[in-house]
Amino acid sequence: MSSALLDVDAIAKTFAGTTVLAPTSLRVEEGSFVSIVGPSGCGKSTLFNIIAGLLVPDSGGDVRVSGSSVLGLSGHVGYMLQKDLLVPWRTVEDNITMVARLTRRVSDDDRREARDIATRYGLGEFLNHYPKALSGGMRQRVAFMRTLVAHQPLLLLDEPFGALDAQTRLEMQSWLLNVWRETGRTVLFITHDVDESIFLSDRILVMSPRPGRVVADLPNTLARPRELDVLTDPQFIELKSTIMHLLHSRESA
Amino acid sequence: MKKTLRSVLIPLISIGIVGLIWQLVIVGFHVQPYVAPKPWDAVMAVIQNWGLLWPLVLGTIRETVYGFFFGAILGVVLGVVMSKLELIRRLVYPLLVLSQAVPIIALASPLVLILGFSVTPKIVIVAWIVFFPVTVNVVDGLTHVDQDLLNLARVYGASSWRTFTQIELPGISTPLFSGLKIGATYAVGGAIIAELVGSTGSSLAFYQEHASANLQTPAVYGTTLVMTVIGIGWFLLVAGVEMLLTPWQRRNVARRRRVARPAADQ
């Protein structure tokens, strides 16, 4: 239990009298892939914003990364926001080095790393392209690479594939699992897509409608590496029906 | 290359059409030569008097360019300060509107009284005209920068200076250059008005007045053409700088960056 990389302890958030997030606690073990599913507006992005230091939670809770409190601080996570958020005036290479650019001088090493990672993960031919010339899937990959080279052990990914078509989404999921395995990062992943959450994660946290809180913490023991045929695995289907049931009964309640 | 050719050719054609209509009106309505010359006669009047005109043209260009730069710098600085400091914005905005409500010609005389018959009041007037659209566009642009991009900078702990140079400044390039192009278009007009009021004789505006008083109609029209060309030229220069500085607006792929060690990179 003590090796939790992220420890969210009774975090709540109220906007102008409306409680968006009920006191919520969760832990994410180092190296694991944890998904959060929950109805729209239940406070998932709000939770991420608090963890990343963009929002201050109501008093009383705490967020710890590697054991130390990070409330009110920034620069301790890699955060991929709900939109891809590439800057239109930078090329793919320069977008990947954007985090360095925002905090210090960009070195030759930064550039080399950006070129290497783009080449390794299939964007080597597009280093000098501006974002507008890329497809949606490519833009998401660039945004993810930018998040990777921030060199934070914990990555927060907020519905990164939400805007993609089904085919591209499947490709991106395999791609993400691949990168996750190779880079050994810890991922906390928001999605609306139950299949996606099961395909990707070690654990799935189900949240209630607003005011959101974690109502179930489901381990997923499907063997890795996972291929697309796990989608028809009985264990997969059982987990899916459990999650669907939790989401649905809550929504109609 | 075809595209560049077209982008030069089409404006030339539209200018040609204006010249043609001018010619047709003069001939068709039997306009007397002392009222308005044929376009070619106006051009000839410029060419024949070029030796006399050229120093005056240089003077107008100098007023325009200096005034534009002071106005642009003032405009950007004021716009940034106003967008960052709410109190300053509230204090300055009414003054900003006030400054542009004063008729320029009514401003010129007091300025000449204060600053004398030198080039200074002309530069001040041009700057006065140029800074306004720049400030308004910078304030507008900076208050509408993508909030999520600013959040991205905050997540990684970017300083406000780096946030400004990396996110905000490039993010407002379009409104900023719109303001600069509007300013560039009006700058020559301001310089000419200032010359009219505050010149002792050697200026483009004065040259035209003199030609008019002596019924040298082609020279009057020719001077108007020259002033227009200065304005267009300055606008094109600013638009060209915009194209150079914002390649992502037109290109899909950046030109290959020159690398520090070219040998290793080939």
Ligand SMILES: Nc1ncnc2c1ncn2[C@@H]1O[C@H](COP(=O)(O)OP(=O)(O)OP(=O)(O)O)[C@@H](O)[C@H]1O
């Ligand atoms: N800055 C804010 N001020 C006021 N209300 C806010 C603010 N940010 C979010 N909210 C509200 O909080 C609730 C939760 O928002 P949040 O974005 O966290 O939901 P979400 O679970 O991420 O939803 P989705 O799945 O649609 O992205 C929403 O009802 C939203 O309107």
Ligand SMILES: [Mg+2]
């Ligand atoms: Mg959200």
